[in-house]
Amino acid sequence: MRTSWADSVANSASEIAVADNNPLPRPTRSTYVPPHLRNRTASEAPTLSGPVTDRAGFSSAAGGSQWPRWGGGSGGNKPESGRPAQGYGYPGAGRGGGGGGGWNNNRSGGWDRREREVNPFGDDEEVDTEHPFNEQENSGINFDAYEDIPVETSGDNVPPPVNTFAEIDLGEVLNQNIRRCKYVKPTPVQRHAIPIALGGRDLMACAQTGSGKTAAFCFPIISGIMREQYVQRPRVARTVYPLALILSPTRELSCQIHDEAKKFSYQTGVKVVVAYGGAPINQQLRELERGVDILVATPGRLVDLLERARVSLQMIRYLALDEADRMLDMGFEPQIRKIVEQMDMPTRGVRQTMLFSATFPREIQRLASDFLSNYIFLAVGRVGSSTDLIVQRVEFVQETDKRSHLMDLLHAQRENGIHGKQALTLVFVETKKGADALEHWLCMNGFPATTIHGDRTQQEREMALRSFKSGKTPILVATDVAARGLDIPHVAHVVNFDLPNDIDDYVHRIGRTGRAGKSGLATAFFNEGNLSLSRPLAELMQEANQEVPAWLTRYASRAPYGGNKNRRSGGGRFGGRDFRREGSFSRNLDYYGGGNSSTAAYGVPGNYGGGYAPGVTSAWD
DNA sequence: AAAAAAT
The missing domain is CATH 3.40.50.300 (P-loop containing nucleotide triphosphate hydrolases)
Known part of the structure; x- marks a missing residue:
């Protein structure tokens, strides 16, 4: 006890x-x-x-x-x-x-x-x-x-x-x-x-x-x-x-x-x-x-x-x-x-x-x-260790449908919530203007929201964070300013309203939930604008034992290699290898090395069972 | 292209 x-x-x-x-x-x-x-x-x-x-x-x-x-x-x-x-x-x-x-x-x-x-x-x-x-x-x-x-x-x-x-x-x-x-x-x-x-x-x-x-x-x-x-x-x-x-x-x-x-x-x-x-x-x-x-x-x-x-x-x-x-x-x-x-x-x-x-x-x-x-x-x-705690979902949503889709998610969440209370939801968007617009729209539609981004004054930013943490405005619309490191307890849901172009940013964003060993949910809106992310996203989800929609796998298999900067620059996603050790002996393991060996990385689920797979990702900050 | 970070 x-x-x-x-x-x-x-x-x-x-x-x-x-x-x-x-x-x-x-x-x-x-x-x-x-x-x-x-x-x-x-x-x-x-x-x-x-x-x-x-x-x-x-x-x-x-x-x-x-x-x-x-x-x-x-x-x-x-x-x-x-x-x-x-x-x-x-x-x-x-x-x-x-x-x-x-x-x-x-x-x-x-x-x-x-x-x-x-x-x-x-x-x-x-x-x-x-x-x-x-x-x-x-x-x-x-x-x-x-x-x-x-x-x-x-x-x-x-x-x-x-x-x-x-x-x-x-x-x-x-x-x-x-x-x-x-x-x-x-x-x-x-x-x-x-x-x-x-x-x-x-x-x-x-x-x-x-x-x-x-x-x-x-x-x-x-x-x-x-x-x-x-x-x-x-x-x-x-x-x-x-x-x-x-x-x-x-x-x-x-x-x-x-x-x-x-x-x-x-x-x-x-x-x-x-x-x-x-x-x-x-x-x-x-x-x-x-x-x-x-x-x-x-x-x-x-x-x-x-x-x-x-x-x-x-x-x-x-x-x-x-x-x-x-x-x-x-x-x-x-x-x-x-x-x-x-x-x-x-x-x-x-x-x-x-x-x-x-x-x-x-x-x-x-x-x-x-x-x-x-x-x-x-x-x-470990492969998929931390992201196991975060349930990741990807939904195909056209740009024009994003708002109503978000609305559906929020409604469902509110109905399932305790006493009809909205669980803390962190919504990431691409731009500062987009953040303001979405915040306004949410408020107009009966969802108390606030926003945090670099065009707001520091006072406003800190106020927004406090208001979100306290539950006064249980929805926070954010740019990447909030993507890293912030430890906000009880964030139940991270929505990637706009996906980032970089898989590492995605990793950091979803890491705002599922903190301290607790579970969390992350939903991403994907459409043709995010093609370059399809491959690393599908890989990441697979490595974290998440359900990868068939349509995403299809996009990923067609996506050109190198569409993501991490593929080129050497990935740093977890599993993180010491770059000093990436000599010729490990070439065949170097999925991020820019060599053609990287093509072997995708769609080889057999490797994921135990131990390390190179290029594995998790939500580790 | 965007975001962040000094005034």
Whole structure:
């Protein structure tokens, strides 16, 4: 039987009082610490925030600091990754003044910020330290859906995966937050990616957001920053020096990552700030000035901040690109190169770089390798594993019939729904104008809808998302701005009103449902305008054990090879192969290689039974 | 051709 989190917390509250040897003040409202008693550890090291081993509550000092102490002057290195000794300079040295020396620890501004930190978990209850990772607890993630998922890794000396959070020494404070999040055991991507990241290795990972991808790169980053005894950063007027940078392709996704990272870093002293366009910059500047360890950002706003010299990347130790293939495609690549290669960020091999996405076209992998050093490639998933959870339907609908067809779907859905309530339905269209038009039409016809796309103000976008999540407008019409990464609970149905031209986009779109191991439905409207998608779509559906309509198979068999960019560029659909391994020996398996072997890929159902089939797709972000 | 991302 399931025990609620609140119950177990209540039951163990008295034990905690004894068992908890965490020196930090509790986040309870009743605990008032007068100013003169605050920040006692800091008084032992006046300009710094105190030894992090105290703050983090690590069970041992094993490993020690992975990086050279910035104030110590010793040129240590990261033994695990064999990085060269780093001769960091001390930018701004001598410019600071006064008592504490010329350094400013941005993480602690004279008092311990944690005492004022808003509890992102919305309660002030303690967590169960007596029964860490109690298997009876339930995070809401359906772990059974993740059993026996095959994993492919390549690269030198891949650290072995772990099976439990307890096996990883992330630090007690972070462990508490993991329990507060009700994560009982790591998801497959976390099991593999966290040890790799903690080992200081660069990583290219194909993984599913719904199963905790954000945590997979956040935990090691937060833990790594905490493990620093302290970090001394330059003090240059109005410039801040984050230690970690997380980039994502949309503003809403950056916000989401920020929210998650804030939860994970609660009470750790690690400060997370988000910066994105469309919102007043002054507020973001103020947040930055209050100190930042982890900066989550969209590229445009970050470039702005860098050009204003309000942010410097020279202290960056961790770089994470979420939706990395998107970040490196034509639209974004120049900006990313500018940020990573042409500003003041430490070079690859000096910083640690982690790229995450589900889809990783070979061409993008090749590009991405510019940013990586001796990296490990990780692919988590199995033929049809995740998309098994999403029922995919394709219907032949002429352009002129799409609206009435959608109306039929929505009516049927409403009638089958509980109390006649409309289930959350996400409708993807091709254009911003089309989104507005469809939204208007739906509203006119009695279906409360809203829309999200790049022509709306940021306020409108955020309002639309809130209104959808809350069920106030249970239909959200969206462009591809909402296709990737967004974790919207309870999306029952994704409708591809207009299909995308790229199968990877389709994979990301339908992945907005069937999250966290739950089931979902995806319906696509297909017509002659989508011929180039017929082959990859039919393949994908077949590989995911979906029913492929005969008419679609016919279209697919007639469709010219190469109509889809992924066929050419090397597919990145799951099953994701490390492009470094695609030498001549695997030519006959390389369905995406541009060779004629690819024609063998289609219509060979015999391969799909077990294990990997090359070029397999799933809804893994 | 469209979408996203700075003002």
